[in-house]
Every structure is written in C-alpha cells, then in structure tokens.
Amino acid sequence: MAGLREVVEMRNTDEMCGVVGEKSLYVNILLVKMSRRSFPHPGFDPVDIFPHYFCYQEHVPNVITSMLSVLGVWRMGEEKQRSVPVLPWMRDPIDVTLCHELPLDTVPCLHPTLKLALENMGISKLFPVQVAVWQETVGPGNFERDICVNSPTGSGKTLAYALPIVQMLSTRVVKCLRALVVVPTRDLALQVKQVFDAVASPLGLRVGLAVGQSSVADEIASLVHVLGHEASTCYDPRDVSLQFQSKVDILVATPGRLMDHINTTKGFTLEHLYYLVVDETDRLLREAYQSWLPTVLELTQSKDDDVFQPADSFPPFSLRGALRTRRRCGVERGFKDKPYPRLAKMVLSATLTQDPGRLVQLNLHHPLFLRAGKMRYRLPENLESYKLICERKVKPLYLVALLKSLGEEKCIVFTKSVDSTHRLCKLLNCFGDLQIDIKEYSGLQHQRVRSKTLNEFRKGVFQVLVSSDAMTRGMDVEGVRNVINYDMPKYIKTYVHRAGRTARAGQTGRCFTLMSKDEVRQFKKFMQKAEASSCPEHTLPSSLIEALQTTYQSALTKFKEKISEARKKAKD
Numbered sequence: 067m068a069g070l071r072e073v074v075e076m077r078n079t080d081e082m083c084g085v086v087g088e089k090s091l092y093v094n095i096l097l098v099k100m101s102r103r104s105f106p107h108p109g110f111d112p113v114d115i116f117p118h119y120f121c122y123q124e125h126v127p128n129v130i131t132s133m134l135s136v137l138g139v140w141r142m143g144e145e146k147q148r149s150v151p152v153l154p155w156m157r158d159p160i161d162v163t164l165c166h167e168l169p170l171d172t173v174p175c176l177h178p179t180l181k182l183a184l185e186n187m188g189i190s191k192l193f194p195v196q197v198a199v200w201q202e203t204v205g206p207g208n209f210e211r212d213i214c215v216n217s218p219t220g221s222g223k224t225l226a227y228a229l230p231i232v233q234m235l236s237t238r239v240v241k242c243l244r245a246l247v248v249v250p251t252r253d254l255a256l257q258v259k260q261v262f263d264a265v266a267s268p269l270g271l272r273v274g275l276a277v278g279q280s281s282v283a284d285e286i287a288s289l290v291h292v293l294g295h296e297a298s299t300c301y302d303p304r305d306v307s308l309q310f311q312s313k314v315d316i317l318v319a320t321p322g323r324l325m326d327h328i329n330t331t332k333g334f335t336l337e338h339l340y341y342l343v344v345d346e347t348d349r350l351l352r353e354a355y356q357s358w359l360p361t362v363l364e365l366t367q368s369k370d371d372d373v374f375q376p377a378d379s380f381p382p383f384s385l386r387g388a389l390r391t392r393r394r395c396g397v398e399r400g401f402k403d404k405p406y407p408r409l410a411k412m413v414l415s416a417t418l419t420q421d422p423g424r425l426v427q428l429n430l431h432h433p434l435f436l437r438a439g440k441m442r443y444r445l446p447e448n449l450e451s452y453k454l455i456c457e458r459k460v461k462p463l464y465l466v467a468l469l470k471s472l473g474e475e476k477c478i479v480f481t482k483s484v485d486s487t488h489r490l491c492k493l494l495n496c497f498g499d500l501q502i503d504i505k506e507y508s509g510l511q512h513q514r515v516r517s518k519t520l521n522e523f524r525k526g527v528f529q530v531l532v533s534s535d536a537m538t539r540g541m542d543v544e545g546v547r548n549v550i551n552y553d554m555p556k557y558i559k560t561y562v563h564r565a566g567r568t569a570r571a572g573q574t575g576r577c578f579t580l581m582s583k584d585e586v587r588q589f590k591k592f593m594q595k596a597e598a599s600s601c602p603e604h605t606l607p608s609s610l611i612e613a614l615q616t617t618y619q620s621a622l623t624k625f626k627e628k629i630s631e632a633r634k635k636a637k638d
C-alpha cells in the first residue's frame with residue numbers, strides 16, 4: 067500500500083481562504099495521487115468521490131481516517147502502529163502514578179540501618195517510583211523479572227534502584243563486585259556514587275567509581291586488591307581470579323572507563339555480578355562506546371556451574387560456594403525448566419526508548435515495564451513551561467532582561483552547542499552592571515574545571531550556569547528554580563531533560579524557552595508529545611527592555627573587541 071503522502075496531498079491554500087473567508091485554517095485535501103493501480107479495488111476512482119474536501123486543519127487526521135475507512139482501505143491508527151512497532155511487554159505498562167508514597171516506617175522489609183541512612187538524608191518516605199521498584203525487587207516481585215522504568219525527571223529513580231541493591235547486598239559475606247551501575251557522564255557517575263555512598267556505607271558496603279577522574283593507577287588501586295602469596299596458595303595457583311579481590315561491592319562507571327578496566331585491569335572481573343543498572347538507558351544505547359553492552363553481557367554470563375557441581379571437584383564445593391556467585395535463579399522458556407544463574411537488570415530513563423532494535427540489546431528477562439502515566443514523555447508535575455518570543459538579533463537582550471526579572475534565583479541557561487555556551491557566557495560577562503554571577507559549563511572544559519564549577523553552583527557561589535547539553539541528563543542541583551532554553555531544543559526528549567533540571571522531587575520550577583515567531587509552530591508541535599504540555603507566552607515589561615538597550619549595545623561592542631583581540635592573539 068502506498069504511504070499516506072502518496073495517497074493524499076494536503077495543501078494549506080491561501081487562495082482558498084479568500085473563497086471561504088477564513089484565515090489559513092482551511093486545508094484543501096486533494097485525493098489526486100491515488101491511482102487505480104495502488105488501490106485494492108480496481109475500477110474505483112476515489113478522485114471521483116472526494117475531488118476536493120475542505121475542513122479545519124485540526125480535523126484533517128479524522129477526515130482522512132474516515133475517508134479512507136469509508137473506502138475500506140486503511141485506518142490511521144493501524145498506520146501509526148505499523149510505523150512505531152512496540153515490544154509486546156511495553157504495551158501493558160504498570161502505571162507508577164497509581165502507587166502512593168510510603169512512609170519509611172511502613173516500607174516492608176526495609177533494613178533498619180538503611181532506614182536510618184535515609185532519615186539522615188532527610189528522606190521520610192519513598193516516592194511512587196521507588197515504591198513500585200521496591201515491590202518488584204525486595205517485595206513480592208522478588209527480582210524475578212528485569213525492570214524497565216520510564217518515569218519523569220526528578221522523580222527519584224536513583225534511589226529507586228539504589229535501595230533494593232543495597233538492601234539485597236546487606237547480608238553479603240564475601241566482598242565481590244556485585245552491582246554495576248552504568249551512566250553516560252562522569253559528573254552523573256559522581257552524583258550517583260554519592261547517593262550510593264550515603265545508603266551503602268552504613269551497611270559496610272563499598273562503592274567504587276570508574277570514570278577516569280583520577281589516574282588509571284589510582285583507580286585500579288581503589289578497585290582491586292592483590293592478595294598476598296599465602297592467600298593465593300590456598301587454592302589452585304592456576305586460578306588467577308583467586309589472586310585478586312574486589313575492593314568494592316558496587317561500581318558506578320561510565321562505559322569508556324569500564325571498558326578500559328575490562329580490557330586491561332588485572333583481577334577486574336564481572337563474573338560475580340548480581341545486578342546491572344543502565345541509567346539514562348536511551349542515551350547509553352544510542353552510543354556504542356566500544357561495544358560496552360555486549361561485552362558486559364558476555365562477561366557476566368556465568369561460567370558458574372555450582373548448581374550442577376560434582377561433589378569431588380576442586381576446590382571443594384563448600385569453599386567455592388563462598389567465593390563463586392550463585393545468582394538468582396530463573397526459568398527461561400526453552401531452557402527445559404532447568405534453573406540457570408541470572409543477572410538482574412534495571413534500566414531507567416525519563417525518556418526510555420521504545421525502539422525494539424535498541425532494547426533487544428539489553429537481553430532483558432521477562433521485562434516489567436513501569437511507566438508514569440499514559441504518555442511516553444511526561445514533565446514534572448510542578449513544572450510551568452513558558453515561551454518567550456523575540457527576534458533572533460535581540461535574544462541576548464531578552465535573556466538578560468529575563469535573568470534580571472528572576473532576581474536572585476538559581477538558573478540554568480541551555481544553549482545548542484559548546485561554542486554557543488562559551489560565546490554567550492562571554493557576552494553576558496560583558497554586561498558591566500548586571501550584578502548576576504554567571505559561569506560556563508560545557509564539554510569543552512577540562513573535567514576538573516567542570517567539576518569545580520558544578521560544586522560552586524551547588525553551593526550557591528554563583529547564580530547562573532550557562533551550559534551546553536552536557537548538563538542536560540540526570541544532574542541534580544538543589545535549588546534550581548528556573549531553566550532557560552536560550553536555544554530552542556530540537557527534540558522533545560531534549561526539552562524533557564533540560565526542563566527536568568528544575569521542579570525536581572515535587573518542588574516547583576519554571577522553564578522558559580526563547581524563540582522567534584517562526585519557531586513557535588515547531589515548538590508547539592513537539593510539545594504536544596508531552597503530557598501537561600500547555601505553554602503560555604511570557605512577556606517582559608517593555609520598560610525593562612528599553613532600560614537595558616544602551617547597556618546591551620555597549621556590551622556588544624565590548625564583546626566584539628574581545629573576540630577580535632582573541633583572534634589576533636591566536637594568529638600571533
């Protein structure tokens with residue numbers, strides 16, 4: 067069957083508007099391209115039936131659907147389903163919003179030390195997504211199925227996976243690498259490690275970091291312990307794995323550095339892994355990072371045959387039992403009902419991919435899909451979105467006026483690239499009497515500079531952080547009340563993650579998007595993909611804009627001078 071475009075030609079005809087006396091709202095649908103050949107009923111010419119059809123623009127899909135279904139050809143819904151195939155287990159998600167927050171006292175099985183650790187973090191109850199994951203892991207679900215979570219930014223996904231892992235490992239005897247958490251960026255890894263540290267350390271569990279922050283040697287020393295000669299001779303000296311011991315129970319890693327350890331670090335092994343978490347899954351699956359995922363999955367395929375171990379094996383079964391991993395057993399179809407060791411996986415994102423081609427790489431075991439609400443993209447409940455319409459050439463002026471109107475509030479300004487971030491930050495710093503401290507954060511900077519900037523921003527040393535999309539995913543900075551999209555994001559996913567740096571954990575927040583008039587339509591279109599997508603216009607007092615005009619002009623002159631100076635220097 068031909069594609070919809072071939073069947074129907076839609077034209078927003080201004081000449082027609084004159085005829086019907088309405089402005090641009092009418093669409094002329096011409097069924098001109100539907101040939102007898104592409105039509106399943108020969109001898110039937112639709113052009114004869116629907117030569118011209120006028121309707122309101124918003125009714126177009128319905129009109130097309132009814133026309134085509136009258137013809138018995140096709141239904142719009144079917145086409146949509148066909149173009150976006152969804153894995154069967156994704157069709158029937160569990161709605162996380164139906165779970166209620168649970169006070170810590172009433173969380174079943176929660177380890178008292180873990181409860182205390184949470185209270186020390188100022189947490190008195192679990193959020194809905196945390197309750198849902200707890201039920202499927204520590205609770206009756208008992209980790210029997212892999213967990214896929216699609217829940218809004220700031221809804222508490224980090225603790226949702228950290229708590230069950232820590233609770234399950236609280237009874238561990240031998241220290242081995244049991245849980246691996248993979249995240250896309252270094253700063254996010256540091257943040258996730260801090261969360262794990264807060265809940266895992268009180269239970270005596272060690273958390274490691276593999277991100278390339280320190281030198282490789284330091285990192286290796288923090289992850290793997292080389293056992294003394296005596297220790298290794300207790301067992302088969304040929305077994306290299308017995309000469310090393312993991313110093314950590316849980317490892318938070320970025321894919322690149324994880325691969326470095328897999329490939330080069332002696333004694334670094336994933337063979338004892340129980341839990342694998344892939345945070346920001348859609349981002350991690352989009353980039354191959356030296357095939358980290360297939361490598362991890364292959365290395366965690368247990369060679370552990372304890373369950374079928376003969377009694378006279380060496381080392382003896384009882385000794386090996388202490389050292390080797392006995393994972394949760396699952397029964398897989400086609401496995402002839404034999405139990406087999408299984409790695410439990412949790413994958414999470416605020417914009418989880420539905421692409422079967424991508425998800426299949428995770429090799430999930432009877433996955434359970436937990437989603438907040440009905441739509442794929444959901445913005446935080448207490449987020450207010452605004453559009454700020456202005457001409458391109460005065461964008462910096464409007465930005466400054468907006469920042470001024472927001473007063474002392476912490477704010478992140480997103481731009482489209484690392485270069486734009488650098489230039490915008492430079493220009494803003496040319497506004498002499500702005501009285502707003504502004505710093506830049508982008509992938510162009512050295513990691514050390516970036517981390518320092520982030521720490522200062524967290525502590526409130528300065529108010530406005532101008533950032534590229536390096537800050538978009540997962541970063542949690544307390545007290546950010548406003549996000550400004552200086553450059554309009556291209557995709558709803560980017561909008562969701564940028565806006566999600568505010569209105570976290572039930573707090574209120576605002577997201578302003580600067581755009582020119584001709585960008586409004588595109589913005590409206592992609593916002594329709596998100597739940598709660600109303601986006602009124604925000605206007606700034608014209609007196610404020612007027613007052614800033616002169617300062618803006620002198621800032622521009624200063625900025626140009628700086629740029630030419632920098633160019634001269636670069637030439638010399």
Ligand SMILES: Nc1ncnc2c1ncn2[C@@H]1O[C@H](COP(=O)(O)OP(=O)(O)OP(=O)(O)O)[C@@H](O)[C@H]1O
Nearest residue numbers: 189191192193219220221222223224416540542571
């Ligand atoms: N049960 C809770 N009670 C109070 N605050 C919580 C609770 N759980 C998490 N938080 C806080 O909520 C904030 C957001 O949590 P987290 O970073 O895990 O969100 P997220 O869902 O992973 O967001 P993103 O999708 O942006 O990564 C954090 O500051 C965290 O400390």
